[in-house]
Structures are given as C-alpha cells and as structure tokens.
Amino acid sequence: MYPAQFDYRRAGSVDEALGLLQEHEDAKLMAGGHSLIPMMKLRLAQPPVVIDIGRLDELKGISEAGGSVRVGSLTTHADIAASDVLAAHCPVFAEAAGHIGDAQVRNRGTIGGNIAHADPGSDIPPVLVLLGASVHLQSPSGTRSVAAGDFFQDLLMTDVGEDEILTHVDVPALGSGTGSAYLKFEHPASGYAVVGAAAAVTVQDGRCTAAGLVVGGVGAVPTTVDVSSLVGTDLSDDAIAAAASGLDAEDPIGDIFASGDYRVHVGKVYGKRALAAARDRA
Amino acid sequence: MARVLGTSIKRREDPALITGRGKYTDDLQAAGMAHAAIVRSPYAHARIRGIDTSAAEALPGVLAVLTARDVAAAGIPGVVPVGWLLPDLKTPAHPMIAADTVRHVGDAVAVVVAEDRYLARDAAERVAVDYEPLDAVADVVAALEDGAPAVHEDAPGNVAFDWEIGDRESVDAAFASAAHTVELDLRNNRLIPHAIEPRAVLASYDSSTGEMTIHMTSQNPHVHRLLMTLASLGMPEHKVRIVAPEVGGGFGSKIHHYADEAIVGLCSMKLDRPVKWTATRTETNLTDAHGRDHSTHCELALDADGRITGLRVDTAAAMGAYLSTFAPAVPTYLYGTLMSGQYDIPAIHCHVTGVFTHTAPVDAYRGAGRPEATYVVERLMHLAGEATGLGPVEVRRRNFVPPDAFPYQTQVALAYDSGNYGPAMDRALEMIGYDDLKTEQASRRGNGGKLIGIGFSSYIEACGLAPSAVVGSLGAQAGQWESADVRVHPTASVTVYTGSSSHGQGHETTFSQIVADKLGIDPEAVEVIHGDTDLVQFGMGTYGSRSAAVGGSAIVKSVEKIIEKGKKIAAHLLEASAEDLEYEDGSFRVAGSPDRALALGDVALQAYLAHNYPDDLEPGLSATSFYDPANFTYPFGTHVCVVEVDTETGSIELLRYAAVDDVGNVINPMIVDGQLHGGLAQGIGQALWENAVYDDSGQLVSGSLMDYAVPKIHNLIPFELDRTTTPCPHNPLGVKGVGEAGAIASPAAVVNAVVDALAPFGISHIDMPLTPEKVWRAVNS
Structure with a gap:
C-alpha cells in the first residue's frame, strides 16, 4: 500500500490548477483524495504529479437561485447530506449523499471527485441523471456544461477533458407535489451500491403528472428506466411494479457478490420500492 | 476485601490502546533500520526460469536483493516446518523462498531491502522473474479429481493425509436399521482471518554478539523462536529473543510460523542491520493462513x-x-x-x-x-x-x-x-x-x-x-502446558510472568484479578508480563481458548506455592506452627488467634531481608509453575x-x-x-x-x-x-x-x-x- 514516487503541487486558484494541468502531462487532480489515493496505493494509478485542488474555496458550497441549486465540486458528501437548501429543493440528492461510505469518507470525499471518478456503484450519478443536473467544466479555453445523462460515458469514464476542471453541478429544484427517494442495496464489503435506485414522481389532484427512475450499479453508467406509463395513473402498486420492470441493461456488470442477472432483478425490485417511496412522499 | 474474581473491572489495557499510545511492531523504530519488501508470485503455479535482480539492485538506496540462492548460500535450514504430524502425513518441503516452483499466488520469490519502505516497494517491482505458468487447482474437490495438477510431486493425488476416527462398521449397522436418516452435502467456506493489525516483524541482528532480537506479531513467541531457530535460520535458540509488543488481533493467524518473518531475519543477519517488514493488507490476505475450506x-x-x-x-x-x-x-x-x-x-x-x-x-x-x-x-x-x-x-x-x-x-x-x-x-x-x-x-x-x-x-x-502426553501421542510437536512465574516484591506488589501471550484478550486484567483474588490484594498491585522470550520462561502462548484454563491455572499453582512458603515465614515470625496458619484477605493468621497475624507485606519484606528467618528456607518470595491440565x-x-x-x-x-x-x-x-x-x-x-x-x-x-x-x-x-x-x-x-x-x-x-x-x-x-x-x-x- 505504498504509492510510487510522485510530485505534489497545491493549486491556490482554479486558474493556477488549470495552468499546472497544462504544464504536467498525465497529472491528476486531487480533491478529497478518496478515489485517487486508494488507486495510487494499489499502484493502479501512478501519476507523476498530483495537483491538490482541495483547498480551493471558490469550488465549495451550495446555493440556490432561480429554481436551481448550484453545488460546488469541492463540496463534501457530508455537507450535501446535511444541506438545508438541498433538503428543501432536491431532497433525494441529500438522501443519496448520506448513503456514501461512512462518516469519515463523507467528511473528506467531494462530489466533484466522486462523479469524475464515476464508479458504477456510486450513489450520486443516478440522482444527478434523474434530476436532469448539468455538470460544469472549465478549461483554459473557457467553460462548458454537459447534461449529467451525457457526462457518464462508460465504466470509470466521463466527459472531463484532460485540460478541464469540474467546477460545479447545477441541479433543477423539484417542483411542488413531487416526491423523491433513493434506495440502496449495499455491497457488504465495499459499501458501494450493488443497486441504487433514484426515483421522483409528481402528483397533482391524485394523478401522476411526471415520473422518473434511474438505477445505478446495474450498468457501467446510470440506467434510465422509461416509466412514462405512470403519467396519468394513480400510481397504484401494480402500475409502479409494471413500470419498474421495464429496467433493461444490455450488458449488466457483475462480481463475485452479485451477477449481472441478479443486479437487473434487484434493480427492478428497488426501482419499484423507490417509486413507491417517492409516491408516498409526494 | 471484596472478591475481584467474577467482577467486571475495566480492562487496564484499554486506555493506552484507545488513545493511540499502544506500541505495535510497526510503531517501533531502530537505529539504522532498513525496510524489506517481499516479491511474490502473481501465479498460483509456475516454474521459475530465472530471476534478474539487477534493475532493483541498481536503484540508489537499495541495500540487498535476496533469492533462494542466498538462502542456500547462507547455509541455514531455510524451511518452514509443520508442527503436527499425522500417520503417513506427506510433508513436502516448504522453502522460505521458492527456489524453482511457486505454488500459490503470494509465494515469496525474492526480498528487497532498502533504506525506506517506498523505495523497497519500487525496487520490488523491478525484480524481473521469468515464470513459466503451469496449470493450477484451487478448489478442494477439484484437486482430488483424476488428472488434477499436482501441487507437490511427492504427494500423489494431492493427498496430504487420509485420517479417520470412530467405528465404520457400527455406523454402517446403525444406518442399516435406522428409522430416519438425513444427509447433507455442504461446503464450509474458506475464510481470511483479517486481524486488524497485519503481520509485521522488526529483526535486529547484532554481529558483535551473534544475537538477534525479533519484535513480531506473535500469539506464541517461544514457539516462534523454536521454529524460527530450529528450522529456518539455524541459530542457537538462546541467541534469539522474540518480543510480541502490542498485537492487534490474530484469531489464530499469528500462531503460525511463516516464511516472511524468517526472510526478514535472514535479511537482518546478512546486512547486520535492523530490518522491518509490515504486510500490506493485500499481502496479509494472500499469505496469512486461511481458515475452514x-x-x-x-x-x-x-x-x-x-x-x-x-x-x-x-x-x-x-x-x-x-x-x-x-x-x-x-x-x-x-x-x-x-x-x-x-x-x-x-x-x-x-x-x-x-x-x-x-x-x-x-x-x-x-x-x-x-x-x-x-x-x-x-x-x-x-x-x-x-x-x-x-x-x-x-x-x-x-x-x-x-x-x-x-x-x-x-x-x-x-x-x-x-x-x-x-x-x-x-x-x-x-x-x-x-x-x-x-x-x-x-x-x-x-x-x-x-x-x-x-x-x-x-x-x-x-x-x-491437553494433556501434553496425549496430544504428543496424537502428533503434536509441542507440549500443551503453560508456565507462570509469580514474584512477590518486598513491598507486596506482584509481578506475574506468563507464557500465555495476549493479543487483545485482556490477559493483563484477568490474570491480575486471579492473583489479586488469591492473595487478597488490589489488582492494581499486580503487573502482568508476557510476550517476551527473554523475560518469560518458556510458554506455549495464546490459542485454542486456553489462556484462562491453562495459563490461569499455572498462576494459581504459583500463588499457592507462595502462600505455602509465606506461611512458613509467618510461622517463624509469629512463633507458631506453619500448619496452624491460614491465609485470608492478605494476611497470614494463626487459626483461632485473630490478633496473631502478619500482612503479606510484612512477610514479603522479611523474605527478602532474611534477617529473622527460618534456617531451612531460601530467601525470596516467588514461585514458578508449569501446569499441564488433566x-x-x-x-x-x-x-x-x-x-x-x-x-x-x-x-x-x-x-x-x-x-x-x-x-x-x-x-x-x-x-x-x-x-x-x-x-x-x-x-x-x-x-x-x-x-x-x-x-x-x-x-x-x-x-x-x-x-x-x-x-x-x-x-x-x-x-x-x-x-x-x-x-x-x-x-x-x-x-x-x-x-x-x-x-x-x-x-x-x-x-x-x-x-x-x-x-x-x-x-x-x-x-x-x-x-x-x-x-x-x-x-x-
């Protein structure tokens, strides 16, 4: 558990960090260090230079404006889980963050590091996809944003360019009459999600007007389930079960704890339960 | 005085451990200490065609790279022995460092010693081993099938032993006449012990004296010394001291003698410097003896x-x-x-x-x-x-x-x-x-x-x-008694030297309770020393839930001897007959004369002064016992x-x-x-x-x-x-x-x-x- 030799640089600003990225080929950005450091200690990652952006206050914090919540990339999971702003506007986001790791991990790990690493068992990606979040990136040539649904490209692969820093995510606030829920089937060893189901439903006058379900852990990237059949229904248990059973993953991931087939099955069960929980909260 | 046996006094071990002040093997530093990293096989079964150590040796700060060739050149036994022999047991050689064949992922093939542990690890990655991978079999049932890859040439069919107990014929008869039968095919899953502290060793050889002190994660330091000197390093037993400092759990995994600890000892002898090695969690999982299966x-x-x-x-x-x-x-x-x-x-x-x-x-x-x-x-x-x-x-x-x-x-x-x-x-x-x-x-x-x-x-x-004679007849290459040396100091505080070595069980607390109860003194007046072959007479260590029953009984035996001797001293001082004395609540009393009494301290002091003392008694108030259970x-x-x-x-x-x-x-x-x-x-x-x-x-x-x-x-x-x-x-x-x-x-x-x-x-x-x-x-x- 001893990493290979590397140089350490600490950035004092986003601009400086971008400059260091330009300067050092194959350098890695480190925020909370909870994905990168374990990889380095196992020598699965051997970056010649680690650029520490962990102290950039400009990338920290949660704020709401104009029906959208901005979460800085260096905001810790603990802060997200405890955020009053998120509890009011996107409670499922805070709920999912509270499931990550343990208290020590949540106190150090950041949302930016988490989604840039893009572990398929992470709790956050399905929630961001469900909520229609946008991920904001900055490079020396400017800024851009990517829809969360496009950001996660494959196993441990995202749309972050080599010269870019993930600065924040913007999450649209959930409207009134909307209930949401995140349910996790936890891996007993790693604590990652074998399956994590994020659901939201909007109910007006006893009828569903909008519904969404995104399941993590089953595929390399979050799997969106088409639950549009729920719109117009009264969200009966049968309707929910039928909608959740639409979960399909072409090439589900599997390990010695849970095979791909089993993950798909649990994804359907947890999808159903998450939708029912969201309904009950709407 | 209130009884202390049977009471939940707090563990005296805990304040240091839970405030991070416990000293585990990896916490220890020695002047001039170097660090070892062990190169391990990535294959479950392979022939070693050659090992090129030159790139590792070329790294500045690398002190040595040793292979099986160096073990042979050192002229030492160089093997890891088995300590329990069954009839017709196949005992294929287990070399400290694999010479020509590796037999499991994690088998040691070389060791690098460097000035720091990062460098040692970097250099280990530069040791180029040319492997010829061979077919392997990991499953216990598959290994018994015809044509399964052989783990050892001298163990046909991969059978190490074939053992039975009981009476087959009477069982057959019982089944023939049974009203109900039930049957089951089951697997008992293989487990990895996962002590929270990985195995670690700090070996310090001193060529000026020919002595070596080995601090290591051990449940039984004397047994480790015996196996280490006899079978691995070939050193005289009295020239090796093994110390188990705080040991962070074992669950059995730190009973066994492993190649790694012997390899680090050899490194220290070769370099005439202290050498430390601490297993990574990955190494622990690959090389600690597993359970069940x-x-x-x-x-x-x-x-x-x-x-x-x-x-x-x-x-x-x-x-x-x-x-x-x-x-x-x-x-x-x-x-x-x-x-x-x-x-x-x-x-x-x-x-x-x-x-x-x-x-x-x-x-x-x-x-x-x-x-x-x-x-x-x-x-x-x-x-x-x-x-x-x-x-x-x-x-x-x-x-x-x-x-x-x-x-x-x-x-x-x-x-x-x-x-x-x-x-x-x-x-x-x-x-x-x-x-x-x-x-x-x-x-x-x-x-x-x-x-x-x-x-x-x-x-x-x-x-x-137990008892030793029986387990010996069943193949154990060790006794199963335990020792205790109990010393009452002149001020009536007590030090206990036990051969039972704690690795988290709370021996210091419970053994002090035993002595305090039997002597009628405060448990705080009792110190318990364990886990050091130089301080403690030979002992068997801690495993098989034996410490209280065997180690504790040895302590009781010693305390009883002390009381008997104390009675003779007290009888002399009180001008009474030793047979008339009884010991209760920390005092020797003449039966029937409650005012004729001496506190333990009075007797202990006189035992060491020996000024007013029985002619036929040796000074001192201590006793050593070896308790072999029935x-x-x-x-x-x-x-x-x-x-x-x-x-x-x-x-x-x-x-x-x-x-x-x-x-x-x-x-x-x-x-x-x-x-x-x-x-x-x-x-x-x-x-x-x-x-x-x-x-x-x-x-x-x-x-x-x-x-x-x-x-x-x-x-x-x-x-x-x-x-x-x-x-x-x-x-x-x-x-x-x-x-x-x-x-x-x-x-x-x-x-x-x-x-x-x-x-x-x-x-x-x-x-x-x-x-x-x-x-x-x-x-x-």
Whole structure:
C-alpha cells in the first residue's frame, strides 16, 4: 500500500490548477483524495504529479437561485447530506449523499471527485441523471456544461477533458407535489451500491403528472428506466411494479457478490420500492 | 476485601490502546533500520526460469536483493516446518523462498531491502522473474479429481493425509436399521482471518554478539523462536529473543510460523542491520493462513423415537499449498473428535482427506475445526428435527448427554468432564420467547411478506488442548502446558510472568484479578508480563481458548506455592506452627488467634531481608509453575438466531440473537461478553458474508476489503447473552475457554434460521455465505 514516487503541487486558484494541468502531462487532480489515493496505493494509478485542488474555496458550497441549486465540486458528501437548501429543493440528492461510505469518507470525499471518478456503484450519478443536473467544466479555453445523462460515458469514464476542471453541478429544484427517494442495496464489503435506485414522481389532484427512475450499479453508467406509463395513473402498486420492470441493461456488470442477472432483478425490485417511496412522499 | 474474581473491572489495557499510545511492531523504530519488501508470485503455479535482480539492485538506496540462492548460500535450514504430524502425513518441503516452483499466488520469490519502505516497494517491482505458468487447482474437490495438477510431486493425488476416527462398521449397522436418516452435502467456506493489525516483524541482528532480537506479531513467541531457530535460520535458540509488543488481533493467524518473518531475519543477519517488514493488507490476505475450506458429505441415522443411532462424516479439507504450523491437526483432532456434539451418539465415523491446493495455506482460525464440526452436527440436527417431526428443540433435548452421564466418553476419543445441556436450552428458549415467535412465523407464512426463521445451535467445544502426553501421542510437536512465574516484591506488589501471550484478550486484567483474588490484594498491585522470550520462561502462548484454563491455572499453582512458603515465614515470625496458619484477605493468621497475624507485606519484606528467618528456607518470595491440565475443558451452550428473509431479493436481516453459554466460572464478565461478541461477529460473518474466493486459475478474487466482506457494526444487532455455570471439575479456577465459542456456535444457528424461514419453499440447505443472490436463486429454483 505504498504509492510510487510522485510530485505534489497545491493549486491556490482554479486558474493556477488549470495552468499546472497544462504544464504536467498525465497529472491528476486531487480533491478529497478518496478515489485517487486508494488507486495510487494499489499502484493502479501512478501519476507523476498530483495537483491538490482541495483547498480551493471558490469550488465549495451550495446555493440556490432561480429554481436551481448550484453545488460546488469541492463540496463534501457530508455537507450535501446535511444541506438545508438541498433538503428543501432536491431532497433525494441529500438522501443519496448520506448513503456514501461512512462518516469519515463523507467528511473528506467531494462530489466533484466522486462523479469524475464515476464508479458504477456510486450513489450520486443516478440522482444527478434523474434530476436532469448539468455538470460544469472549465478549461483554459473557457467553460462548458454537459447534461449529467451525457457526462457518464462508460465504466470509470466521463466527459472531463484532460485540460478541464469540474467546477460545479447545477441541479433543477423539484417542483411542488413531487416526491423523491433513493434506495440502496449495499455491497457488504465495499459499501458501494450493488443497486441504487433514484426515483421522483409528481402528483397533482391524485394523478401522476411526471415520473422518473434511474438505477445505478446495474450498468457501467446510470440506467434510465422509461416509466412514462405512470403519467396519468394513480400510481397504484401494480402500475409502479409494471413500470419498474421495464429496467433493461444490455450488458449488466457483475462480481463475485452479485451477477449481472441478479443486479437487473434487484434493480427492478428497488426501482419499484423507490417509486413507491417517492409516491408516498409526494 | 471484596472478591475481584467474577467482577467486571475495566480492562487496564484499554486506555493506552484507545488513545493511540499502544506500541505495535510497526510503531517501533531502530537505529539504522532498513525496510524489506517481499516479491511474490502473481501465479498460483509456475516454474521459475530465472530471476534478474539487477534493475532493483541498481536503484540508489537499495541495500540487498535476496533469492533462494542466498538462502542456500547462507547455509541455514531455510524451511518452514509443520508442527503436527499425522500417520503417513506427506510433508513436502516448504522453502522460505521458492527456489524453482511457486505454488500459490503470494509465494515469496525474492526480498528487497532498502533504506525506506517506498523505495523497497519500487525496487520490488523491478525484480524481473521469468515464470513459466503451469496449470493450477484451487478448489478442494477439484484437486482430488483424476488428472488434477499436482501441487507437490511427492504427494500423489494431492493427498496430504487420509485420517479417520470412530467405528465404520457400527455406523454402517446403525444406518442399516435406522428409522430416519438425513444427509447433507455442504461446503464450509474458506475464510481470511483479517486481524486488524497485519503481520509485521522488526529483526535486529547484532554481529558483535551473534544475537538477534525479533519484535513480531506473535500469539506464541517461544514457539516462534523454536521454529524460527530450529528450522529456518539455524541459530542457537538462546541467541534469539522474540518480543510480541502490542498485537492487534490474530484469531489464530499469528500462531503460525511463516516464511516472511524468517526472510526478514535472514535479511537482518546478512546486512547486520535492523530490518522491518509490515504486510500490506493485500499481502496479509494472500499469505496469512486461511481458515475452514471443507467439502463434506454427512449423514445422521435415528431410530423411530428420534434418538440418534449413527453419524457418518466424510470431509475433504484443504491444506493449501504447504502444511502450515498446526494445519494437519485442525480438520482431524480438532474436528473429528467433536462430532458427538452435545449428544449421546452410540456410533460415529469420520473420515478426512487433507488436500493440497494451489492456494494460501489453511490452518487454525478462531475455533479451528470445532466450528466446522459444530456446523456439520447442528445442520444435521436441524434436518433431523424436520425428518422426525420432533422439531429442532425436542430432537436436541431427546439426544442430549444426560447430566448424570458425566464424565461421558464419546465414540470419538474425547471424554467430556462435565456438562448440563438442558438448562442452557431452556434459558435460550425463555429469552427468545420461542412460542410467540413460532406463532408469528406461522402467521407470516400465509401473507406473502417477509418470512422469519428461527435457528438453533447447541454446541460443544474442547479448549485448552491437553494433556501434553496425549496430544504428543496424537502428533503434536509441542507440549500443551503453560508456565507462570509469580514474584512477590518486598513491598507486596506482584509481578506475574506468563507464557500465555495476549493479543487483545485482556490477559493483563484477568490474570491480575486471579492473583489479586488469591492473595487478597488490589489488582492494581499486580503487573502482568508476557510476550517476551527473554523475560518469560518458556510458554506455549495464546490459542485454542486456553489462556484462562491453562495459563490461569499455572498462576494459581504459583500463588499457592507462595502462600505455602509465606506461611512458613509467618510461622517463624509469629512463633507458631506453619500448619496452624491460614491465609485470608492478605494476611497470614494463626487459626483461632485473630490478633496473631502478619500482612503479606510484612512477610514479603522479611523474605527478602532474611534477617529473622527460618534456617531451612531460601530467601525470596516467588514461585514458578508449569501446569499441564488433566483434560480439555468443555464449554457448551445453546444459541438461537432469528432472521427475516426478503424473498423478493434474498436479503437476510438479523432480528434477534440469543446466546446462552456455559464457560464455567467467570473471571471478568465484561471480558467474557466481549469475547462472545467478537466470536459471534465472526461466526455470523462466516454465515452471511465472508468468503475467500479463488478463481479456476488460482487467483484470489476476494483479496481486498472491497470484495471480502468482514462484518461491520451496522451489519450486526445487539446480542442477548446469558450464562449457565457448570465449573470445570479439573482445574483450580473451574474455568473453561470462551474465546472461540461465538465463532463455533453461530454459523449453524444463522443457517438453520434461514433454512427454517425458507421451509415453505422446500429448501433444506444453502451453502455459506448466504448471500442474497444465493438465497434468491434457491427461492426461485
């Protein structure tokens, strides 16, 4: 558990960090260090230079404006889980963050590091996809944003360019009459999600007007389930079960704890339960 | 003075440990210390065509790179021995460093010593080993098949030993006339010990004296010194000092003598410098001796009244690539001999094949053979309850060895000294509210929701291997006594030197309680020294739940000798006859004359002054004892587990766990409860989560804590504990062992509970660990 030799640089600003990225080929950005450091200690990652952006206050914090919540990339999971702003506007986001790791991990790990690493068992990606979040990136040539649904490209692969820093995510606030829920089937060893189901439903006058379900852990990237059949229904248990059973993953991931087939099955069960929980909260 | 035996005084070990001030091996620094990194085979089986160390040696700061060639050149024995011999046991050589063939992933092929541990690791990656990969076999059943790759040329068919106990013919006869029979094919899953502190060693050789001090993670420093000097390094035993500083858990894994510790010793001798090595978690998982890994077919025969008439067991037990220190004893004398359980079984036969596999060695792990035996017996008892219609409680009761039958001679060598099994079962049923649970279980079965199940495990264990002559006749290459040197200082404080070496059990607290109680002094006036071959006379260490029963008894013997000597000194001072003196509450008194008394301190001071002293007595007030027990001790109990099963996902939730244990007299109830909690966590862990998985090529795919699930606190529930007390009749404290009871009893209780929950699906068995997917597949098949 001893990493290979590397140089350490600490950035004092986003601009400086971008400059260091330009300067050092194959350098890695480190925020909370909870994905990168374990990889380095196992020598699965051997970056010649680690650029520490962990102290950039400009990338920290949660704020709401104009029906959208901005979460800085260096905001810790603990802060997200405890955020009053998120509890009011996107409670499922805070709920999912509270499931990550343990208290020590949540106190150090950041949302930016988490989604840039893009572990398929992470709790956050399905929630961001469900909520229609946008991920904001900055490079020396400017800024851009990517829809969360496009950001996660494959196993441990995202749309972050080599010269870019993930600065924040913007999450649209959930409207009134909307209930949401995140349910996790936890891996007993790693604590990652074998399956994590994020659901939201909007109910007006006893009828569903909008519904969404995104399941993590089953595929390399979050799997969106088409639950549009729920719109117009009264969200009966049968309707929910039928909608959740639409979960399909072409090439589900599997390990010695849970095979791909089993993950798909649990994804359907947890999808159903998450939708029912969201309904009950709407 | 209030009795201190039987009271929950706080562990004196804890303040330092929980504030981070404990000194573990890796905390130790020595002047001029270098660091070792061991180069390990990435293949389960391969021929070594060559090793090029030049690139590693070229790195600045690298001090040495050693291979098997250097072991040979050093002229030392250079092997890792096995310490328990069975008849016709195959004992293929286990070289400290593999010379031409590697036999499991993690087998050592070279060692790098460098100025710091990062550099050592960098250099280790530069050691170029040219391997020719060979076919491997990791599975214990596959290794016995015709044509399986051979682990050792001198062990045909991969058979290490073929062992049996009991009477095959009487068992055959029992089955021929049985009214009911039940049978089971089961796997006892392979486990990785996962002590929180990985193995570590700091070896300091001093060429000016020819002495070497080795600080290491050891459960038994004297045994390690013996094996290290005799078989590995070839040094005179008296020139080596082994010290076990704080040791962060072992569960058996730090009993055994490993290649790594010997390799680091050799490095220190070659360089004439202190050399430290601390295993990474990955190395620990690849090289610590694993536990369990059995494949078993077992059958139980019962008569029409539900009384057991015969038990037949056939087990293939993995040994791994080499025979670890006590490996051959674990699935034989610690397994086959336990097959009678708590039951009066007139005919038993147990056959065990020890099997070499291309994996880490398998050896004693918390319970060591007894959990495997209990699992066989208690799973069969569950099935017998179903087959006879008696249910799990009545079928057990009907077969318990009755209380008036002790001492009870089993059909598998052991003679139980004492026992009273019914009351523990009664208490467990009362605690759990069995009748109400049965009602709830029945009501849930109709409604399509989550199912509940209730599982029992009425276990017996044998701890404190004994006596030495018997275990010697069974193949042990070590005695099974324990030593204690008790020294009363002139001011009446006491130092105890015990050969039983603590690695988390709380010896310093409990042993001080024993001395304080017997001498009528404050426990704070007693210091307990252990884990150092230079300070402590020879001792056997801590394993097999032996420390209180064997180590504690040795202390009592020494204290009794001190009191006898003290009486002679006091009699002289009081001008009385020693026969008239009694010792109570810290004073020597003349019987019938309460004012004629001397405090222990008065006598101790005079023992060292020797100014006014009996002519025929030597000065000093200390005594050394070597206590060799007459028999094992036989703790027992009944555990009940209640689970809820979500049949939609296969997930299992623990609802209740009640354990009634009889460990004899209790020295410190809090420590006993703590031992049970830990054992239960590991046993429940085995049942539900833990599993060492090798793939077909012999790669350990559960090699990290990301894949191997040890139980975390949020996975467990508050345990409901109680005790009955049947004192051990043959040791002076009436104590039995407790360290392994939880791990022995609980796997069967958990699995029986899950199978009970799933009875409506016709499920009679699922192999451990009961992962949700396995349960779900069983429900849907």
